[in-house]
Amino acid sequence: MTGSPSAPDQLDLVPDGLLVGRAADGDTAAFEALARRHGPVMRASARRLTGSLTDADDVVQESLMQAWKQLDTVRNGDAVKGWLLRITGSRSIDHLRLRKNHSDLGDLDHKLEAGAGAAHRDHPEHAALSGSRMDALKAALAALPEEQRRCWVLKAFNDQSYEEIAQTLNISTASVRGRLARARITLAREMEDWR
Amino acid sequence: MSTPGDTLSCGHSLADLSEYLDTGQIGDPGHLAECPECQSGLASLRRLSALGSELLDADTAAAGSGTDDWMKAILGNLRLELRPGRSIPLRADTPGDVLTETEGSISALIRSVADSLPGTAAGKCRLHGDITEPGAPITVGVDLAVVYGHPLEQRAAELRWKLATTLARQTELNITAIDVTITDVLEPRMPDPQETP
Numbered sequence: 001m002t003g004s005p006s007a008p009d010q011l012d013l014v015p016d017g018l019l020v021g022r023a024a025d026g027d028t029a030a031f032e033a034l035a036r037r038h039g040p041v042m043r044a045s046a047r048r049l050t051g052s053l054t055d056a057d058d059v060v061q062e063s064l065m066q067a068w069k070q071l072d073t074v075r076n077g078d079a080v081k082g083w084l085l086r087i088t089g090s091r092s093i094d095h096l097r098l099r100k101n102h103s104d105l106g107d108l109d110h111k112l113e114a115g116a117g118a119a120h121r122d123h124p125e126h127a128a129l130s131g132s133r134m135d136a137l138k139a140a141l142a143a144l145p146e147e148q149r150r151c152w153v154l155k156a157f158n159d160q161s162y163e164e165i166a167q168t169l170n171i172s173t174a175s176v177r178g179r180l181a182r183a184r185i186t187l188a189r190e191m192e193d194w195r
Numbered sequence: 196m197s198t199p200g201d202t203l204s205c206g207h208s209l210a211d212l213s214e215y216l217d218t219g220q221i222g223d224p225g226h227l228a229e230c231p232e233c234q235s236g237l238a239s240l241r242r243l244s245a246l247g248s249e250l251l252d253a254d255t256a257a258a259g260s261g262t263d264d265w266m267k268a269i270l271g272n273l274r275l276e277l278r279p280g281r282s283i284p285l286r287a288d289t290p291g292d293v294l295t296e297t298e299g300s301i302s303a304l305i306r307s308v309a310d311s312l313p314g315t316a317a318g319k320c321r322l323h324g325d326i327t328e329p330g331a332p333i334t335v336g337v338d339l340a341v342v343y344g345h346p347l348e349q350r351a352a353e354l355r356w357k358l359a360t361t362l363a364r365q366t367e368l369n370i371t372a373i374d375v376t377i378t379d380v381l382e383p384r385m386p387d388p389q390e391t392p
Contacts, residue, residue, distance in 0.1 A: 022317065022319065036260075040260065044254035185210075185213070
């Protein structure tokens with residue numbers, strides 16, 4: 001059979017916009033194809049934002065649940081990746097707030113290197129290829145003040161606008177601009193040594 | 196900016212350059228093009244931005260594939276609630292019985308018909324008209340993707356005909372028109388290795 005996309009795994013070949021239309025009509029197979037396609041980047045973003053592998057999977061699951069319920073609000077189905085990442089960003093930040101409120105264990109606080117290290121142990125060949133430069137960036141990122149790191153990840157990973165980041169973090173766009181600049185200046189200085 | 200050294204000797208701050216990177220806007224673009232300090236600051240921020248993309252790619256690769264067990268577990272936990280849509284009344288053989296079918300089941304039927312044609316997949320479908328009123332005139336709209344190389348007109352005509360017969364046989368809707376909109380032409384799949392001579 002030449003390219004009939006009818007079988008469920010063939011849904012993996014059709015564009016986002018089509019899958020969004022189907023999923024909004026109630027086609028769970030189409031929604032699952034979207035989840036398989038964009039799940040990894042959602043997970044990557046949630047891992048950097050929450051600093052926890054377990055929390056990241058909870059965040060991805062909650063984000064997908066919210067996405068399923070709100071799919072009919074997506075105006076441009078081809079931009080669904082950005083929309084999913086916005087939800088992932090918000091859910092990640094919510095998760096961090098809840099964690100802060102419900103635990104006084106204090107040092108649950110961001111150990112991003114832990115997540116990064118674990119991910120790298122699973123992919124040693126990748127670690128070898130990308131080398132210590134990536135490790136240096138991870139370390140520099142982990143050393144940033146929390147609010148700066150959130151701004152940086154929401155920009156660099158989730159590709160959000162200043163306004164969207166401001167909304168997600170519940171701060172002003174001027175604060176986003178300042179924190180993002182400070183994060184970049186620190187990171188850029190750290191990374192100049194690795195050129 | 197609180198960090199010392201964030202303002203360049205030309206008067207611009209690294210925060211200005213950071214914003215310029217995102218928005219393309221800065222007070223005096225003419226200065227930017229000619230100022231070596233600003234250029235060097237921008238270059239440094241751009242290198243960081245490239246490193247950020249590299250980290251995102253590495254993290255995404257490390258997150259694993261969407262077909263791996265972690266995603267299967269998440270999808271298994273989701274329990275997506277159904278979207279029944281409107282209720283469509285059906286004729287009852289026994290007076291007093293109230294029979295209905297859901298709009299969602301009609302959408303699913305339309306998708307299955309479209310997906311079964313060679314080289315096509317359904318997108319969104321719509322039932323225009325008051326489907327809750329027996330016999331009311333209903334127009335069907337369906338988006339369709341066709342794999343490159345398949346005849347578009349012919350596929351659309353086939354789909355209209357198949358939908359008309361299927362809906363007439365399996366539903367009591369009074370379908371007055373079926374509009375097929377081809378929204379995507381898909382890249383053909385790479386041929387399976389065993390099919391290659």
